[in-house]
Amino acid sequence: MPGYLFAWAASIVLVASFWGLARLWNEPRLEGAPSRWVASLPAALEPCCGALGVAMFAGLMYCGLAGSADPDGNLLPAFVYVVFWIALVPLSLLLGDVFALFNPWRAIARGTGWLTQRAGPGRIGAPLPYPDRLGRWPATAAIFAFAWLELAYTHRGDPSTLAQLALTYAGVQLVGIAFFGVDAWTSRADGFAVYFNLFARLSALRRLPRELRRQPLLSGTTTLTAVPGTVALLCVMLGSTGFDGLSGTLPWRDLAPHLQHTFTRLGLSLPTASEAAASLGLIVMIAVIAGVFALGVRGMRAELGTRRSVALTRAFAHSLIPIACAYALAHYLTFLLVQGQAIAALVSDPLGHGADLLGTAHWTIDPRPLPRGIIWGLQVTALVSGHIAGLILAHDRALVLFPDHRRAARSQRWMLAVMVGYTSFGLFLLASAAK
Numbered sequence: 001m002p003g004y005l006f007a008w009a010a011s012i013v014l015v016a017s018f019w020g021l022a023r024l025w026n027e028p029r030l031e032g033a034p035s036r037w038v039a040s041l042p043a044a045l046e047p048c049c050g051a052l053g054v055a056m057f058a059g060l061m062y063c064g065l066a067g068s069a070d071p072d073g074n075l076l077p078a079f080v081y082v083v084f085w086i087a088l089v090p091l092s093l094l095l096g097d098v099f100a101l102f103n104p105w106r107a108i109a110r111g112t113g114w115l116t117q118r119a120g121p122g123r124i125g126a127p128l129p130y131p132d133r134l135g136r137w138p139a140t141a142a143i144f145a146f147a148w149l150e151l152a153y154t155h156r157g158d159p160s161t162l163a164q165l166a167l168t169y170a171g172v173q174l175v176g177i178a179f180f181g182v183d184a185w186t187s188r189a190d191g192f193a194v195y196f197n198l199f200a201r202l203s204a205l206r207r208l209p210r211e212l213r214r215q216p217l218l219s220g221t222t223t224l225t226a227v228p229g230t231v232a233l234l235c236v237m238l239g240s241t242g243f244d245g246l247s248g249t250l251p252w253r254d255l256a257p258h259l260q261h262t263f264t265r266l267g268l269s270l271p272t273a274s275e276a277a278a279s280l281g282l283i284v285m286i287a288v289i290a291g292v293f294a295l296g297v298r299g300m301r302a303e304l305g306t307r308r309s310v311a312l313t314r315a316f317a318h319s320l321i322p323i324a325c326a327y328a329l330a331h332y333l334t335f336l337l338v339q340g341q342a343i344a345a346l347v348s349d350p351l352g353h354g355a356d357l358l359g360t361a362h363w364t365i366d367p368r369p370l371p372r373g374i375i376w377g378l379q380v381t382a383l384v385s386g387h388i389a390g391l392i393l394a395h396d397r398a399l400v401l402f403p404d405h406r407r408a409a410r411s412q413r414w415m416l417a418v419m420v421g422y423t424s425f426g427l428f429l430l431a432s433a434a435k
Helices: 003-024 045-066 075-095 098-102 104-119 137-151 159-180 182-186 191-200 219-223 230-246 250-265 270-304 309-315 317-339 342-348 372-401 405-411 413-432
Strands: 036-040 205-207 211-214
Touching (some): 045 098, 075 317, 075 342, 098 104, 137 159, 137 191, 159 182, 191 317, 219 317, 230 270, 230 309, 309 317, 317 413, 372 413
């Protein structure tokens, strides 16, 4: 079935959702929603998970440095791009902030601080205050760098390169934590901690130090403090996934050689020209995503007769979180289902030296684990659901800012246009993927 039919259907669903929200959702339901106790958590949970995270990190670094140089035969590239970057997204959506439990550099910092305090209380001075102007810009830079590594760098799969970059990143995190403290640094400057925490805010589960609580779906995003860099981070998340989808379409495959030729004429080598073309596409895609959101905010500002552009942008930034999650789930679903099967074989032979520790080293990959129709349906469902969730969050926030529900609903016409545009673009990418 042509993709444009799905785009029309999705647009109708969004318009119907907007109409229903305007008439049936007349007061905030997610802002300040209470959470309920589910279970108590043992005090040893976080230290044990942290120790496991450190052990896994050390083992993966050994695989990258001492294992096979073949990206398909080494565990590290598959773990980074399949388990870490992709599989943690649905896990965060379902179980909450899983990465925070296993974050290795966070665990090292907390363990070092605990040992130092036990050796002599007061030996560690108070951390420096984290600069407000930095906000989440360090996290934005980290996620952009990883997106560039995944989408533009020609040696993205080289195990030793990945290991060296991971060790460098871990070292930067430990230095930052040493200066500004564990919580202040990881909640704003650690790119991956911030990235997965944003998705975890969509979950119905919320983990506190000693208890697990249940909260309404999406409500965790309403407590997000939109410090400087937050909107940019979300645009990078959306734009990088969008470019990854675009790079698999025939239009980009027709355009990319022309861009590469232009860069080679400027004196760049062919690999560097390829990286430059992909970098340009990545930056342009992020700019387009940011521009569409800015237009929606500007239209909403004009509708309300206010000049608070920056304030409105930050106030509605959290509505982009479910859209970023939807893009990631829809775009990477096939890759996860297919390449995820390779993990069993790679875990049995992590170094790529011919071992068979678990008896699964010779397992093969089924290239079609599910019928295409089912995969397409799941992708469309994820996209449309994510944009409806974004519309709900924007409407709920509008009711807080503008107590008159009619005025709040009127202000969201522009956000509806943004959601329709994002949905149509996402479906275009899915329908245009080169076969």
